[in-house]
Amino acid sequence: MLLLAAVASLALPAYASAAPMADAAAITTPKQALGHDLGEDYFLASYRQLQTYWKSLDAQSDRAQLVEIGKTSEGRPQYMMVVSSPENLKALDRYRDIAAKLAKGEVSEAEARKLAGEGKAVVWIDGGLHASEVEPAQALMLAVYRAVTDNDAEWLRILDDTVILFAQVNPDGQDLLADWYMRNPDPKQRVAGASTIPDPRAQTPQLYHKYIGHDNNRDFYMSAQAESTNINKVLFRQWFPQIVYNHHQTGPTGSVVFMPPFRDPFNYNYDPLIMTELSEAGAAMHSRLVAEGKPGSTMRSGATYSTWFNGSLRTISYFHNAIGILTEIIGNPTPMPLPLVARNQLPRNDLPSPVAPQTWHLSQSIDYSLSMNRSLLDYASRNRERLLFNIWKMGANQIEAGSKDSWTITSHDIERLEVAAKGKPTPPQGGIDPALYAQVLRDPAKRDARAYVIPADQADFPTAVKFLNALIKTGVTVQKANAPFTAGGKTYPAGSFVVLTAQAYRPQVLDMFEPQDHPQDFEYPGGPPVRPYDTTGYTLAFQMGVTFDRVLEGVSGPFTPISDLIAPPPAKVSGSGAAGWLVSHRLNDSFILANRLTKAGQKVYWVDGASSAEGQDLGTGALWIPATPKAKAIVETAAAQLGVPAYAQGSAPTARLVQVKTPRVALADVYGGSMPSGWTRWLLEQFEFPYTVVYPQRLDAGNLAKAFDVLVLPESVGIEAQGIERRRRGPGQPKPEDIPAKYRSWLGAITAETTGPQIAAFLKAGGAVVAVGDSTGVADMLKVSVTNPLTETVDGKVKPLPGTKFYIPGSVVSARLDTRAPLAWGMAADTPMFFDSSPVFRIDPTAKGIKPIGTFATKTPLMSGWAFGQERLEGTTAVVDACVGKGHLFLMGPEVNQRGQSHAAFKLLFNGLYLGAAPDANPCQ
Incomplete structure (x- = not known):
């Protein structure tokens, strides 16, 4: 030694x-x-x-x-x-x-x-x-x-x-x-x-x-x-x-x-x-x-x-x-x-x-x-x-870049530079006119933000707080305003938050607030796209529906850095009326409140129409909670812990009231596990929805209406949507004798021949089905009159458009929602959604009982990422409400609950769950 x-x-x-x-x-x-x-x-x-x-x-x-x-x-x-x-x-x-x-x-x-x-x-x-x-x-x-x-x-x-x-x-x-x-x-x-x-x-x-x-x-x-x-x-x-x-x-x-x-x-x-x-x-x-x-x-x-x-x-x-x-x-x-x-x-x-x-x-x-x-x-x-x-x-x-004017150059900026250079003489030294550098690549209007302000008076502030906590968990410095302040010529209330870009983790800040501008990446001009490692657009502020302002000048004010995760600021239970409380449907956490109330045996209603209280616009579908001592305690706790404001009223709303009940949710999964199903389990637990995981054998056994109000078919449970590229699958399922007996009931597949009739019977009896992503292929099983317009027929077979014509490998796009429909109550008219080679729909104009809830209304719906051929989305339908018998089939092509991030679109799923237990809210017959 x-x-x-x-x-x-x-x-x-x-x-x-x-x-x-x-x-x-x-x-x-x-x-x-x-x-x-x-x-x-x-x-x-x-x-x-x-x-x-x-x-x-x-x-x-x-x-x-x-x-x-x-x-x-x-x-x-x-x-x-x-x-x-x-x-x-x-x-x-x-x-x-x-x-x-x-x-x-x-x-x-x-x-x-x-x-x-x-x-x-x-x-x-x-x-x-x-x-x-x-x-x-x-x-x-x-x-x-x-x-x-x-x-x-x-x-x-x-x-x-x-x-x-x-x-x-x-x-x-x-x-x-x-x-x-x-x-x-x-x-x-x-x-x-x-x-x-x-x-x-x-x-x-x-x-x-x-x-x-x-x-x-x-x-x-x-x-x-x-x-x-x-x-x-x-x-x-x-x-x-x-x-x-x-x-x-x-x-x-x-x-x-x-x-x-x-x-x-x-x-x-x-x-x-x-x-x-x-x-x-x-x-x-x-x-x-x-x-x-x-x-x-x-x-x-x-x-x-x-x-x-x-x-x-x-x-x-x-x-x-x-x-x-x-x-x-x-x-x-x-x-x-x-x-x-x-x-x-x-x-x-x-x-x-x-x-x-x-x-x-x-x-x-x-x-x-x-x-x-x-x-x-x-x-x-x-x-x-x-x-x-x-x-x-x-x-x-x-820190230096965030303290002065700076620019982030993307491939599309270079394309704009090349367009600006067309027709101009070539300088003696070669290249293009250097004056275009300042004109195009240093356009003052396109400079990077010095700060992002998240105002406290936005419609769903508790969700904005969750976004800020995601930043804080990754080491980003977030500051809170202790008093009103002005930035970029606008005044913000106390309690607003500020994220300065003059910090070491500025790249993380920019990536969470700004759109990802992924280049058009093809093997060669006119050739197939080069598949990205993962998603190309994911801007978290967009996905979560956070309201924020980009400030292009320096910002200072009565700010205090946040040292740890933020609790939602306590909200008020305001008003003196004794009849009950109104709560805006715009807050995602209002579903936690509703679930706590229904679990405790308290009545909860949705107001079929617009509501307001104390000068606050509460939107369509606000919660009405009749007053009881038990309900009072639950409402006050939600206000204090979740930041969900409630407004006491002296009388019940005069508009039609639709009672909502705890939905009995069946969540489909498969042997080996579907990641979207797992994410949905996690999400339902976060918002306190009860659920039961069901496998194909249970679906095939039928009699679903006796046990469940709504069936959720998430992405990747083995249903194939028309014209959608088949997702990568695992090695397949083992033989029953090769696994322990307790797992054998998990084997099997959702099929048109065996499972389809049971799902149809469930719908016709008044149940609801929420199908997301490729699981919207259940519409083909049920012969619902919708088709995927992003397809072409080759050798007599319907196939997805090739990547040389249309390619969105995982990006954030904007969809226009019909917010009058109960499925979209509480949502913004233009809502960010995550689109990953997702199904879209064309509704047969002669069909009855089928409504478009979300559509792509422009030729440029892309908000963040890469979308080649995005103009093909214009006029197509992203979200469908189809009556099948007494029940509703909700088809959601984009992944409305993708990876627990798309808070802006969660209400489509949550509203669908409650509508399954509240047929009077949106009757099919």
């Missing part, structure tokens, strides 16, 4: 004393803890085993400190292991404080250089986010063991220069997948999902996150779920790492692993220094693998990943001036074939070292992951001071 220490000190004298060697013999090995080696064929460790093992390592090693960062959706503790040299761990608060000061960009350059010289690079390394991608969670466990036992000179240097945050980011999923894989006592019969040969037996019965499955990596700017909230708190409010490494699986076919650099386009909002540092880090990782004789790493064109979208764990980092790393690696505890792909045997810039076809083992993938971890940590160590200074520099750049 002493000899080894002496050798290490000769090699790296500056680091040996700071990071003394660990006594590896005193630390429990994975095999001692688990009975298996990590990466061993036919074995997966669970999160229960991970947390027990990490607690042992925490107790045994002076390099490790175990931290609980919060609870998961299922209530498990979510752990992060902090690893560094023992000396660094003793000064951990100091290094965290340095990281925070530099990331916020608020110190002087001289102070930043001093802090960068003193600080330690902070690197986040995770695993397990997508639990069916089993390799990252297993590699994470071994990485922590190696981190506390490796004693080579390079590692001792890394420990001295860095603070490493190792985190399991989906504990619930790891337990589910490990238990599912290990349930078979015969190891050779165990199958896992991340394989080139999908096996239905690997399909877990439910999603590998309690609510949202794979979409747990789409929630990071919204922070709706517990885990993303925990992670964002560590990344952007506590530790501020300069590098965020998010491990995933599986790699592109014919290669081993994809890693950055990524393909274009990158998002125009973040600092360009991110892109250069990202390329540096990616190059270091590729070089390490090649040097170690680990072939098969690919980049850029090797896969579809880009850096445009904000919502995933690594991409949100770019909007916070941190390097976000994604790797996608192959691997399976059941040995798998690595297939031969001809083009991947020819070396090229994006695949410098091809890999031979072979039988691949999980242990090989873990070896790659450990090498990639170390290469990134070596990069962080060697560039420690520069990384720390550069995160300050990017933050300072953003």
